[in-house]
Every structure is written in C-alpha cells, then in structure tokens.
Amino acid sequence: MLSNCIKIFFLALLSIQSFAQFKLYEKGHDSYTAGKYQDAIINFSQYLTKPTRDKSLDVEVFYLRALSYYKSGDYKNSIPDFEETILLDHKNKGNIYWFMAKAYDHMGNTKEAIGAYTNALRELNDNKESKAKLFSERAHMHLKLGEQALAYNDLKIGHTLNPANHDIKRELDKLEKHGIAHNNTPTPETTRDGGVVKNADTKKEHTPVNQSTAKADVPAKQNTIKTENPVKKEEVVAQADVAKTESSTTKQVITTSGTTATPSAVVANTLADFYKDEKRFALVIGNSNYPKSIGLLKNPVNDATDFAKELELSNFDVQLLTNATYGQMRAAMLKFKEKVDANDRDKTVALFYFAGHGLQHEDENYLVPIDATIEFEDDIARYCFAVQRMVLANMERSNSRMNIVILDACRNNPFPALTRSAGEQGLGEMKRARGSFMAFATAPGSVASDGTGRNGLYTQELIKSIRKPGLTIEQVFKDVRANVLRLSGNRQNTWDSSNIIGEFYFRF
Known part of the structure; x- marks a missing residue:
C-alpha cells in the first residue's frame, strides 16, 4: 500500500512539473505574439533547460526563439537556433533559410547569405512573386561581391517570373545600361549554376513570412520532390560480374580502341564509367x-x-x-x-x-x-x-x-x-x-x-x-x-x- 502511494505521489509530482514547464512554453509563445521578444527569449531558454519537458516541442521552441532573436536585432544568436530547427526537421525550412539569409546579410556575411537564399529557393513552393523577390535579394548579395553577371542573371529570372515588379525592372535596367548582360536568356527554372530551383511560396512581403504553430502564422506548404525511377545499378554490376566470369579463362581482351587489357581491367572500366x-x-x-x-x-x-x-x-x-x-x-x-x-x-x-x-x-x-x-x-x-x-x-x-x-x-x-x-x-x-x-x-x-x-x-x-x-x-x-x-x-x-x-x- 505504501509503495503504491509513493508511486502515485511521484507521478503527481511529475505531472505538476510538466504542467509548470508547459506554462513556460505558453508564456514564451504569448510574449512572442505580443512582440515582447526579450521576454520570449527568457521563457524559451528556461523551458529548454528543464529535464522533464515535452521534447516534441523543442523544434517549435527553437524556431520561436530564433525569430525572437532575429526581430530584436540579435542576428548572431538567431543563426544557431535556425540551424537547430532545420536539423530537427521543422516544416517551414524554406522561410527559415530566408530568415537566415537576411540575418547573414545584416551581419555582413554575404557569401553565407547567398547560400541561404539558394537553399530557400530549393525548399519553398510555387509563388512567382515571392520567388522573384528571392532572386532579387540574392542578386543584391552578388552585387556586394562584385559578381555583376550573376546578379544580372538573378534579376533577369526575377523579372521573367514577375514582370510587374518595378524594383526588379529598375535594377535590371541599371545593369544593362552599364553593359552587364548575360549571353543566355535565363528561364525561371534555372539557377546560376544550372540547377533546378524549387519554386518559392511566401506571402507578398519584403521579409520572410513569420510562421509557427498554434497562435502563430500558418506554415508554408512544402514542395514534394519528384524524381524519376532510379537507374538499376544492380543490372550493370551483374553484367560486369558476368563479363568477369566469362573472361576468366582468357588472358587478354581486345578493347574498343584495339588495345589489349585483362578481363578485370575491363570490368573495372565498366564500373568506373557507369x-x-x-x-x-x-x-x-x-x-x-x-x-x-x-x-x-x-x-x-x-x-x-x-x-x-x-x-x-x-x-x-x-x-x-x-x-x-x-x-x-x-x-x-x-x-x-x-x-x-x-x-x-x-x-x-x-x-x-x-x-x-x-x-x-x-x-x-x-x-x-x-x-x-x-x-x-x-x-x-x-x-x-x-x-x-x-x-x-x-x-x-x-x-x-x-x-x-x-x-x-x-x-x-x-x-x-x-x-x-x-x-x-x-x-x-x-x-x-x-x-x-x-x-x-x-x-x-x-x-x-x-x-x-x-x-x-x-x-x-x-x-x-x-x-x-x-x-x-x-x-x-x-x-x-x-x-x-x-x-x-x-x-x-x-x-x-x-x-x-x-x-x-x-x-x-
């Protein structure tokens, strides 16, 4: 009887602790939505130190604390929290990368900002106006590094996506007047390195969309990556194994160039080529x-x-x-x-x-x-x-x-x-x-x-x-x-x- 009472007591104690810790999360959330970012940071930080907290909320706590740091101008501390949310698989990765890009820009870390913009383009869904804004902002990063051709390419893509954006057209005209033009007309699907860009989906704002769960904004829909059927490497490997077996009694094989090679070398070349x-x-x-x-x-x-x-x-x-x-x-x-x-x-x-x-x-x-x-x-x-x-x-x-x-x-x-x-x-x-x-x-x-x-x-x-x-x-x-x-x-x-x-x- 005494043992059962002790168990009930400890369960009740844990329940009280969990409730108290959840209240820290709620206080942090309410402070964030009220624009009291320093209070939000304090509450979220306290929550993350509690050993019996609900760890399924960690990803959202790191996200809201990152936004609180960002909005209070503490860009340096916002970056690690944004990184944590991505590694914990927050569903809003596209806009998180966008916030990271702007944070890096505020810190004067232009190369990192370009990388974050590129990741945002990959992650976000189809919204031509927002996608155009991302290309425009990345173009400004290229200009800071003196990469005018890359900036022109991004602006050209942005203008193609959203011809009504007069700011992009004005920047594009400026570069063209200075004789900066790309030989190839870019398409909305092509990045500066030839890769495919996943389309962006954010609200029509000059900053990334603020998104969270519960009382915060609605997360952006993530793009579903479609891939073609994978190449069947097993078939090539099997063919190489057969070739190796069939040629095991032959000392030399004539290659397509007319030279001779051992069977094992032919197999190796087949694999290397594949x-x-x-x-x-x-x-x-x-x-x-x-x-x-x-x-x-x-x-x-x-x-x-x-x-x-x-x-x-x-x-x-x-x-x-x-x-x-x-x-x-x-x-x-x-x-x-x-x-x-x-x-x-x-x-x-x-x-x-x-x-x-x-x-x-x-x-x-x-x-x-x-x-x-x-x-x-x-x-x-x-x-x-x-x-x-x-x-x-x-x-x-x-x-x-x-x-x-x-x-x-x-x-x-x-x-x-x-x-x-x-x-x-x-x-x-x-x-x-x-x-x-x-x-x-x-x-x-x-x-x-x-x-x-x-x-x-x-x-x-x-x-x-x-x-x-x-x-x-x-x-x-x-x-x-x-x-x-x-x-x-x-x-x-x-x-x-x-x-x-x-x-x-x-x-x-």
Whole structure:
C-alpha cells in the first residue's frame, strides 16, 4: 500500500512539473505574439533547460526563439537556433533559410547569405512573386561581391517570373545600361549554376513570412520532390560480374580502341564509367581534445584526418572537422545536408564518419562534442549530438540514394559517475533508415580500445580495406571485420547493418 502511494505521489509530482514547464512554453509563445521578444527569449531558454519537458516541442521552441532573436536585432544568436530547427526537421525550412539569409546579410556575411537564399529557393513552393523577390535579394548579395553577371542573371529570372515588379525592372535596367548582360536568356527554372530551383511560396512581403504553430502564422506548404525511377545499378554490376566470369579463362581482351587489357581491367572500366557521374559527399569528425573530466583520446583526430584523405582519393567532397564543439558539429551537419540536397538524388552518396567518445542513453546513441558539460543524465540529450535524430534522420531526409554512417565511437563510457543507463556498454543498435549502411567499430553493447599507434585498430583496417579496388561496400566491411578480429585476438568484433539498394564501390 505504501509503495503504491509513493508511486502515485511521484507521478503527481511529475505531472505538476510538466504542467509548470508547459506554462513556460505558453508564456514564451504569448510574449512572442505580443512582440515582447526579450521576454520570449527568457521563457524559451528556461523551458529548454528543464529535464522533464515535452521534447516534441523543442523544434517549435527553437524556431520561436530564433525569430525572437532575429526581430530584436540579435542576428548572431538567431543563426544557431535556425540551424537547430532545420536539423530537427521543422516544416517551414524554406522561410527559415530566408530568415537566415537576411540575418547573414545584416551581419555582413554575404557569401553565407547567398547560400541561404539558394537553399530557400530549393525548399519553398510555387509563388512567382515571392520567388522573384528571392532572386532579387540574392542578386543584391552578388552585387556586394562584385559578381555583376550573376546578379544580372538573378534579376533577369526575377523579372521573367514577375514582370510587374518595378524594383526588379529598375535594377535590371541599371545593369544593362552599364553593359552587364548575360549571353543566355535565363528561364525561371534555372539557377546560376544550372540547377533546378524549387519554386518559392511566401506571402507578398519584403521579409520572410513569420510562421509557427498554434497562435502563430500558418506554415508554408512544402514542395514534394519528384524524381524519376532510379537507374538499376544492380543490372550493370551483374553484367560486369558476368563479363568477369566469362573472361576468366582468357588472358587478354581486345578493347574498343584495339588495345589489349585483362578481363578485370575491363570490368573495372565498366564500373568506373557507369559511376562516373556519381556525386559523393562526406562529413568526417574526429574529437580527441576532451577535458580531463571526460577523458582525452589519442587517436580520433588522426583517424579522421587520415580517413578524410582516403575518401578524397575515392572522389569524395570531404568536410573535415577536428576537436569540434556542439555548435560546430551542428553547423557542419547542416552544410553537409545542404550540399547533398543540391544534387541529383539518383547519383548522390552521403557518408558520415565520427571518431571520438560516444555513448547510448534512453535508446539513442550520442556523439560527444569536446565542450559537452554533463552533470546529470538529462544533460546528455542537451549537450551531445544524437545519431538517430540529428545524423541518420537528416541523411534519410536528404537528397541521396545511399547513406553511409561509420562510427568509431564505441570507447569507454566518458561519464562513469552517472548511472549505468548512461551508456556504460558502448553504443546500441539503431533503427535502419532508408537506403542506409551503418558501421560500428564494435558490436552493440561492447567497447573498443582507443589504440596504441597513430590510428585506432578499426579505422586503421578500414583505411587499408577501402584502398582495395573492386570491392563492394559489404565486402570492404567484411574485410575490416576479419582483420580486426584477427589483430585483436578475437576480442573486438566490428558490426554493420544495412538496407541499401544497389551497389557502392570506394575504388574501382
């Protein structure tokens, strides 16, 4: 009886706490709609520190706090919150990018503003007048950088979309009087780099539309990306395998140019030719320089640096980040996603690699930034980078045919003072995302050593295996597993999980 009373008491206490925290959200929301932006920032900030808050509201809280910062002229602090809302998959990404573009412009960061305008054009729906305004504003950014031809091209597209916009026509006439003209007449669907622009949909205003849930404005409708049926790479791979088998008894093959080549070389050329248009993007992070309270690691920066070099030799466009804070990891993830989204879905591969401290907590795996301040278990979700929610989910939503996630982060629990639920037994298994290949340095629930040489054992063998030409991704990681098992005396068993369709080769 006493036990039941205690349970009821704690449930009632939690209910009271949750209600009190929701009131903070409501107060912040009411302050925002009343134009009291500093009060909104204070309430939203307090809400985000509460360990038992409803985390499903986090994306909206970050969004409204970002708008509060923006509208109070604190553009620098608005940017991280806008980035957080995009990574948390807010439905209003187009207008968020638009606000980011204007914030960057206010800060004098013109190149970043151009990138944000480009992302806004990609995300927003069809509204010719608003789309014309976006092109016009991006043109002004180009003019600030002295890129008159690009500015003219944007203004020309804007004028084509909305001939009634006299401001755009006036700017266009100015450039034409100065002899600035593009040789090709642009169409509304063409960007300065030849890519397809998704149409914009905002209200007829000179600033982005303010949008939120509940009492705030109605979110813009997002564009549904239509893609053609993917090319069946399996058929080409199968044909290459058949060619390899059929020619196994022949020492030389006559090529179309009349020269001779070995059968394996012919197969390699066939694969290389087929994948020659594939775009490959990688975000590689290595964190070593942790404070003593977390535990300094020797290898991760070396691992990330060396792995990044190997990926570049495999035609990857690589973002390398070492000893990264949470903010740096968040910003890098956003830029990585933007690069992937700007390319053809059927011909794009995205790869994420992390070496450093990692742990599992409440059915989620977390990567530890070097500035993580963890005193209580709930700090993990606030100060560490969630793999499922922030990495894998964003890659799944991105414009890639295949996502590869490699985690050399199964080292010892960096927060031993916390309870066992905070990840004492390495990383946990993750839900499979669409078209994803996930690789771990060791099996779920196990830990791996940091290593004694320049590289950790896992990354050391991974680098060796991806250098071998003609191996599919599955064959590469089988090779890694066999070598790591052998060299660790069967103590470290690597792990991977896959639901990819088609093939991938690091080297041909």
